[in-house]
Amino acid sequence: MPVLRVLGGGREVGRSAYLLIEKERGILLDYGVNFEEEDHPQFPLHVRPIDLAGVVISHAHLDHIGAAPILYITGRQPIYVTRPTLDIAKLLINDFLKISGFYIDYDIAEFENLVSHAVLVEYGNEYEVEGYVILASSAGHILGSMLTYIDTPSGHRILYTGDVNTINTWTLSSAELWPKKIDTLIIESTYGSRKHPPRYLVEKNLVNSVEEVISSGGTVLIPAFSVARSQEIISLIQTELPHVEVYIDGMSRDITEIYMRHRKLLRDPSLFEKVVENTYFVRGWSDRRKIWRKPCVIVASAGMLKGGPSLYYLKKLGGSSRNAIYLVSYQAPNTPGHKLLEGGKLEELGISELKARLQWFDLSSHAGKDGLLSIVNRYKSSLRNVVIVHGEEDSAVELASMVKNLIDEDINVYIPSNSDEIVLE
Ligand SMILES: [Zn+2]
Ligand SMILES: [Zn+2]
Incomplete structure (x- = not known):
């Protein structure tokens, strides 16, 4: 059975980092940073590059990619990412290094090393690494953002939303949710307790x-x-x-x-x-x-x-x-x-x-609670686990209770903290 280890993004917005492991090596979903009150960066828990079959980056925001170059000081695992994500991340990471360089354990050379290990993801194409099958569609959040569908070697089916938007905006169409069966949904909850005005x-x-x-x-x-x-x-x-x-x-x-x-x-x-x-x-x-x-x-x-x-x-x-x-x-x-x-x-x-x-003015690029719930609803016939991440405690708790109301059957709803490990049944 696969295990999900939360390295960051547990009961907090940002520092997303979730390690999905089955057998010896796993897939890392995002590796981002957070900023504390004084604006110093905070990094997720450590992971050894050698334990990774691959890395998936959902989009270019620093709370999803800001720590990833650390993995490429010594690492050589493939990193699945869209071209626009790399282009945008290059600007953001340069800026991050300029402002906070003193607190960061990598330099632009490690980002370049990351880029040289990139597998450029096209929405709708399948990629396989050590028995994991990776498939992405647009998350509607920012240019290049992706929802990631992963089938593990034993056939457990996972959807990781990254940051997601479920309405059409001027620049992007709403998230593209594919008709697939999903066992485990890992969902963001930035606005799990808030409905945006129309x-x-x-x-x-x-x-x-x-x-x-x-x-x-x-x-x-x-x-x-x-x-x-x-x-x-x-x-x-x-x-x-x-x-x-x-x-x-x-x-x-x-x-x-x-x-x-x-x-x-x-x-x-x-x-x-x-x-x-x-x-x-x-x-x-x-x-x-x-x-x-x-x-x-x-x-x-x-x-x-x-x-x-x-x-x-x-x-x-x-x-x-x-x-x-x-x-x-x-x-x-x-x-x-x-x-x-x-x-x-x-x-x-x-x-x-x-x-x-x-x-x-409220012009968020994150789904409100109704949008998040519509994603759960879409996959409810097969869902067995919902893991709520990337949200403050209140938001995550409210989303969890709405998910339980929506799905009567026995379903596991988790609001993990950092360093928690969940066995996905
Ligand atoms: Zn985020
Ligand atoms: Zn984002």
Whole structure:
């Protein structure tokens, strides 16, 4: 019987790392990092590369891939990953090394070593390693993200969701759930206790709010996560408000270029082409110093105002009530974005009172609790184990109780902690 060892991501969002073992060697599902309050990276529990038949990386976010290069200091096992995941991860890991290098046990050479062992996954193709069969489909979360179906050598059937979104967005179609029989579901629970408001309402609200500011001569700053959220926002604004000038800056701009290169994987490649054609890419300080002086929308990283050009624009725009700051990304406690929402000021940036309009919009790229439950429902006829990971305790517990309500039969629902081991029956 296969065993699942939780190396990270147990009762926490992030640091995903799950080791699936049957016989001697196993498959590692993600190997990510977390950030504690002081923003120092925390790594998952150790695993010896020699004990791995292969590694699967669900997507490019650091909480799924940030620790994986450690395995390639000495390791040579194949790593199953999509091309866009590698392209995006390269930027994110470079940035991670620049900011936190002092705390990280690898360098860019180990990432390059990882890349040289990559088996580039295409959705729908099967890959076999030491008796494990791996198959992936789109998870709808960010470009290149995948749901992973694994059959173990003894025939136990597993689905690992990674991070998943079950609604269509501007850039991606919802997760592609294949009609297969599944014995064990390993599911994320970031929003296991939360229902997102309907996306079209949130978007309408954001569009109207942007329009109000622009039509009265103001400028709108939208700090956004560089991956997925920025591309969503430019697509939304360009389509609904074609007369508005849209600028994109920082890492958001670089990731948009990667999205453009892989546009075939997007929901509507020709729409995205048009969006990018009509978006102004900020190339440097001479652009940056000019654009905020006129009515326009500026989409810039970082989404939680932890750095990047969004800080510069915030300082320039925050002092006038004509302007607006619209936050569209999750704001973790203790981040500047969170502090600004709570207190309307940001002393460390010299903003003692924000005069610009400030509002937060829920545009998550994670499924809400109804979406997560729909995944369980899809496979309920064959499910025997549901393992709830990648969520705070409250979220995971609520999802667990909903899963038990949905499936009356005897089914094992686990909310493992890190270092727990589950025998999958
Ligand atoms: Zn994640
Ligand atoms: Zn993610």
